Amino acid sequence: xxxxxxxxxEGGVASGNNIQRxxxxxxxxxxxxxxxxxxxxxxxxxxxxAQRRLTQDWIERAARALGVEPVDIIAPDRGEVPDQPVxxxxxxxxxxxxxxxxxxxxxxxxxxxxDYVEEEPLRFDLGYVQAFTRTPAHRLRLAHGVGDSMFxxxxxxxxxxxxxxxxxxxxxxxxxxxxxxGAAAIKRLxxxxxxxxLVISDNPTIENYEVAADELRIGGRVIRFARDL
Numbered sequence: 729x730x731x732x733x734x735x736x737x738e739g740g741v742a743s744g745n746n747i748q749r750x751x752x753x754x755x756x757x758x759x760x761x762x763x764x765x766x767x768x769x770x771x772x773x774x775x776x777x778a779q780r781r782l783t784q785d786w787i788e789r790a791a792r793a794l795g796v797e798p799v800d801i802i803a804p805d806r807g808e809v810p811d812q813p814v815x816x817x818x819x820x821x822x823x824x825x826x827x828x829x830x831x832x833x834x835x836x837x838x839x840x841x842x843d844y845v846e847e848e849p850l851r852f853d854l855g856y857v858q859a860f861t862r863t864p865a866h867r868l869r870l871a872h873g874v875g876d877s878m879f880x881x882x883x884x885x886x887x888x889x890x891x892x893x894x895x896x897x898x899x900x901x902x903x904x905x906x907x908x909x910g911a912a913a914i915k916r917l918x919x920x921x922x923x924x925x926l927v928i929s930d931n932p933t934i935e936n937y938e939v940a941a942d943e944l945r946i947g948g949r950v951i952r953f954a955r956d957l
Contacts, residue, residue: 767789868891869889871890872884890950900917904916905948909939
């Protein structure tokens with residue numbers, strides 16, 4: 729199911745921030761800050777321009793790279809970060825936001841999972857999420873399947889849950905959200921000898937193929953999917 733976009737963040741700040749100011753004060757280019765944040769210069773630009781949600785993970789990564797406190801990244805004045813009310817579900821249970829990703833647009837050669845595009849956050853009851861995973865909500869991602877390469881395991885409209893903490897291919901024949909030479913996909917993977925990985929399509933009409941391990945970037949393991957009936 730090839731789709732291309734991002735495996736990234738929890739609900740966060742969507743408005744302005746101080747990343748560009750701190751970067752320019754240090755005389756760094758966007759690619760330089762991106763390297764220090766373990767991401768790309770394009771991603772830094774998106775964060776500076778509020779084109780990507782500034783999640784807690786991104787705030788902490790920017791703060792470490794820039795040598796400031798996390799609160800300095802988002803506060804007009806140090807310490808002036810308003811408290812956010814805790815969202816509640818209809819039955820008064822706590823809710824969490826989980827980012828849904830759009831995997832449908834090509835990104836080009838050399839793109840990484842950090843370059844995927846976030847569509848919107850979806851809100852879920854925290855108790856529901858914790859019933860099937862212990863992974864923190866801000867490290868979970870959602871995506872809709874595209875195409876039929878994983879049929880019958882996954883259908884085109886299935887909502888797929890991705891655990892972004894699992895980004896090392898240490899389990900054979902599991903389903904992963906990956907970027908293969910810049911193209912996003914949800915595929916079954918099998919590590920082979922000599923640095924090769926077998927990319928498996930569950931659809932028997934689509935041939936499997938091998939790629940070099942360094943041509944593949946893992947965004948997370950698919951841990952669950954939801955299907956409308």
